Amino acid sequence: MYEHDVIVVGAGGAGLRAAIAAHEEGADVAIVSKLHPVRSHTGAAEGGINAALREGDSWEDHAYDTMKGSDYLGDAPAVETLCKDSPKETIQLEHWGMAFSRDDDGRVSQRPFGGLSFPRTTYAGAETGHQLLHTMYEQLVKRGIKVYDEWHVTRLAVSDEDDPEDRTCHGIVAYDVQTGKIEGFRARNGVILATGGLGQVYDHTTNAVANTGDGVAMAYRAGAPIEDMEFIQFHPTTLPSTGVLITEGVRGEGGILYNKHGERFMFEYGYANNLGELASRDVVSRAELTEVNEGRGIEDEYVHLDMRHLGEERIVDRLENIIHLSEDFEGVNPLEAPMPVKPGQHYAMGGVETDENGETCITGLYAAGECACASVHGGNRLGGNALPELIVFGKRAGHHAAGKDMKDAEITTGKVGDYEPADVESPVQLGEAGLGGDAVADGGATADLSGDEVVQRALDDERETIEHLLEKEDGIQHAEIRERVQKSMTEHVNVFREEEALKDALRDIREARELYQDVYVADKSRTFNTDLLQTLETRNILDIAESITVGALARNEFRGAHWRKEYQERRDEEWLKHTMLSWNDGEPELWYKPVILEGENKTYEPKIRSY
Amino acid sequence: MSQSYNRGLIEDFGRWREFSAGMWAWIFHKFTGWVLVGYLFTHIAVLSTALSGAAPYTNTIQALESLLVVRILEVGLLAVAVFHILNGLRLLFVDLGVGLEAQDKSFYASLILTGVIVVASVPTFLAGVSI
C-alpha cells in the first residue's frame, strides 16, 4: 500500500493545480493518473481563460455574465469565487512562464468571447489549454511532486455509514497499467478527484477517448451526490469523423452553413433570422440536427460549413489552423471544398456536488475541474470559463485538503437543509443490475474500521472484481455495450430531448446494464491491458449515461443547454433548483436543492437570456 | 517493471531504406571523411619517398601514376573529396542557420554537382595514362 497526505486523481489542469497547491501547504502529495499528465485533455482547449484583468473590467461584471450565461442555475458563491480568484490565478500562470499571446505593450492579450460583456478571455494563440497544461506540469517537475503515471484509479475507499454525509474517504484503489498490479493508496488527509469530462458517453464528442467520467461515477457509487447531470453542452461545428472542434471563429469571420440543397438554412428555414450562423451554440446545433432529421442533411449526417468565399488570404491570415485541422482529420481542404460539420458533445456542466472549497459531503473527498459541479456553469457554460475553474477550484481543493484554514463554505453539500425529495417516472428499473453494493464494501459496517482497513477492504474487493473479469472465458465484449449506449445517447439524449426518446434511452441503458453482467475481457495479459481498462470504463459510462437521462427526463423545462420538446421555455417558478442524484447502494434516488442566487453584494435576478 | 522487447541493433541501421535526405548526407559525409583521412595518411607516406632523394620519388610517383587503377582510384578520390567539400559547405551553412528549409535540396544539389564535376574531370585525370 502506498501512503500520502493528499492524493490527487487525474493530472489535467485541475489535478495539477490541486497538487501544486497542496504541496505549497507542505503536504506530501501524489498524483495518480491513468494518462501521463501532458496527455490530459486540458491540452485540447483552444480559446482562453476568462479573467477580469484590465481597467474597465471587474470581477462583478464577469460574475454577472456568468450567472446570465448559466441561465440562473449557477450558485452565486461559487460564481463569485471563480470571478474574484481568476485574475490572480491567471497572473500566477504568467509568473510560471506560460506563453500567453502579448499585446504591443507586452501585457497578456485578451479577446472577446461569446456571452461576455468585456473582452476578458486571456489566451495563448489557439492553444491556451496546451500552454496551461504544460506550464503547470513544469511546475510539478520543479517541485518534484510524485506522479503515479499510467495508474488507472478504479475505486474510492470510503467507509460505509448509512448517510453519505457521515462517510470518510480514506484512499483509492488503482491498477498499474504497465504491470497489471492492483494497489491501495492511503490518503491521510484527502482524495481530490480531477478526472475531467465524460464525453465518451456519446459517440460523437470533442472529448478525448480517456474522458469516460470515471471520477463522477466513482464518487457517485461511493455515495456522493451528483448534480445537474442533464446539462450537456453541444458544439455545433465539429468534424463528423472525429469530433474535432472547428472554432466558432469560422462563423465569426463569415463562414456560412449550407444544407444538402445548398440552402443557407439558418435563414431559409427561419432558425435565426437576425443572427443566422452567429446565433448561440444550442440554437445552431438544433438547427443543424433539424436539417438532418428532415432529410436535408448531407449523407444523412452532417451539413456544410463553407468559408471559401472569404478568400485564401484572409483564411490563411486568421484561420490557418482550421485548414490543417480539416485536412488532417477529415481529409478535406477547406480552401477547395466546404467542411462537413455536425453537433458534438463538448462539455458537462454537471458533476460531483462540491462547495466552493471543492469539498463533497464525504469527509476527505474533494472534486475539482470538469468532473465537479460547484456549480459555476449552471445550465450552460460560457466559453473560456472552464479553464479558470480548473485553476481556481483546483487550488482551493488542494489547499483545503492539505489542511489550510479556509473560510467556511456557503454552499451546502449532501442532503442537508431544505432539499426536496423527488421521483422520476422511469419505464425500467434504474441502477445496478445484479452486481449489488459496490463502492461501499459489501455486507457490513466498515464504520469502525481504521482508514488502512477501509483501503485494504476496497483493495480486496477490487482485486476480486478484476480477477473475475480476467478469468471469465466468454461472454460479451465491452465495445459492443459501449457502442450501444453511445449510439442511444446520441440518438435520444442529444440536443433534442423528448419524453419518449428519453425513456427509450433508459430502456437501452437497462439492456446494456444487463449485458454488462456478462462482460468478459478477451485479452488475458497483465501487461498494458487496455481491453480490461476500457471494460471498467464502460461501467462508468453506463452509470453516467443513466444519470444524464434521468435528469433530462425529470427536468421538464428548457433551460440553458437542456431543451425539452414538451416544455419549450424556462420555468423559473418550479425549476430554480439543482437536479441531484444519489446512488443509494445501487438504486438512484432523485432529489432537488435550491439554487443560490444571493451573491456577496447583490442578488442575481433571473432575466431572459438574450444576446 | 514488466518485460519489454528490445528490437536491438537492427533498429539502428537496418532501416536504411527509410532514411531521409539528411541521414544519407550524414552517412555519406562520414564515409567520405574517413576515406579522406585514410588518403591523407597514404598520401604523406607516398610523398615521404622524397626523403630518400629525388630519383626514388619521381620514380614512385610516375610508376604509380601510370597505372590505370591508380588513376581510377584518383577519380574516386576526387568524387569523395568533391562531395565532402560540397556537403561540408552545406553543413557550414546549416551551422550558420542559413537555408535550413532547403537542406534536402542542397544535399541533392551536392550529389548532382559532384557527379557533374567528376565526369567533367575524367579526361584530365586519365590523361597520359598507359594501359
Place this chain on the structure above:
Amino acid sequence: MAERYTSFEPGGTRWLWQRLTAAFLVIVLAFHFFLLHFVNHADEVTFAMSQARMQELTYFSLMILFLVTATFHGVNGVYNALVNQGLSGSRKTAVKAILGIASLVLIVQGVRTAIAWAGGVPI
C-alpha cells in the same frame, strides 16, 4: 527524475575548430587540386617541380598549414564520430592517445618531407 548532468565539458571548442578548419580547407584544397591535377597534370609530376614550388616561403608555409589543419580536421572528425557512437571511458582515452600520436607522426613526417624537398627551411 533523471540525474542532472553536471559535468561541464565545453565540447564547443573542438566543434568550432572543426568548422573553422573546414572553411580554410575549402580554399586550400581547391587550390591544391587545381594546381596538381589541372595546371600540372599528374603524370608529369617530378621531384624538381615540387622542389621549385617548395622553395617559395609562401607555398611552403601554406603547405605546412594545410597539413596541420587537414590533420586536425580529419583526426578530430574521426574522434568525434567514435565518441558519437558511444565510445567512452578508458577506451576513449586510449583512442584519444592513439589518434594524437598518429597525427603527430603524420605531421612530423609531412614536415620532414617538405623540408627535404625545399632542401632546408626556405627563408
Place this chain on the structure above:
Amino acid sequence: MSTQVPEQVEDESSAESVSPGKQKRDAKKRERAERLQEQREAEAAEKARTADDTYHLKVFRYDPEVEGKQEPRFDDFYVPYKQGMTVLDALMWARDHYDSSLTFRHSCRQAICGSDALFVNGSQRLGCKTQLSDLSEPVRVEPLPHADVVKDLVVDMEHFYDQMEAVEPYFQTNSLPAEDEEQRQTRENREKVKMSTRCIWCSACMSSCNIAAGDNEYLGPAAINKAYRFAMDEREGEDMKQRRLEILEQEHGVWRCQTQFSCTEVCPKDIPLTEHIQELKREAIKNNLKFW
C-alpha cells in the same frame, strides 16, 4: 477473417457450482452474449468485404505474456474505409471489431496529447493525424523504433521523459513583479519561442534520430527544444541563460546533434528542431568566446 492467430481457440469454461436456476439464467445470458458477439464479428467481416474500399493494415504484435505473441509478428487487418479515416481510426476499428487485445496508446484524437506516435510505413507519425488515403497499401504500423516495446504498439516512454526532465524544464526568473501584475514580454520574443512551446512530448523526433539511437544519454531534439524554449525567453534573464547553456553544453548535449534533420521532418507540430539546436550551438560558442 485473417485477423486472429489461428491457434487462439478458446476452451469451454468449466461449469461453476451455483444454483441450477442461476446456471440456467447465466447460460441464457451467455448464449445471448455470444450470439451478439458472433453477430458483431460477422457483421464486421461483412462490412469489410462489401465496403467499396477497404484498407489493408499490417500491425506489429508482441506481448511478453501471451503465448504466440512472445515472438513478435505482424497481423493483417482489413478495415472498411470511410472518408476522413485516419490510421488511429483504423486501429480502433480493428480493435473494436476484430481483436480487443490490440493495444496502443491514444486519447485526444486531435494531435494534441502526443500519445500515438507510431512508425507508419517507415516514418514516425501520429496515428490520429495521418489520413489513410495518403498512404500506400498495405499500411505497415509498428511501434516507435529505438524504444523498448512493452506490448504491441506501446513503447516504454520513461527514457524520453527522463531526458525531457533533465534540462530543468521550468521557468526560472528572479525579477517577478507584484502578485497581481504580469511580467512584460515583447511580441517578438513570444514569437521567437512560440514554435518551441508547441511540443506535445510525442517522442517522434527522438525515435527518428540516429544519434539518439546510438547514444542513450544524448538529450535528444525534444529536450533541447524544451531548453531552447526557456533559454530564449527574455523574461528569464542572463544568468539563467548562462546556466541553461551549461546544461546544454555538456557532453551529451547539443554537440551530439549531427544535423540529420529527421527530427524536424517528423515533428507533427512542425517545430524547426534542427534550427533551434543549431542556434543553441552558436549561442554556446558565443558564450564561451566571451571568456577568451
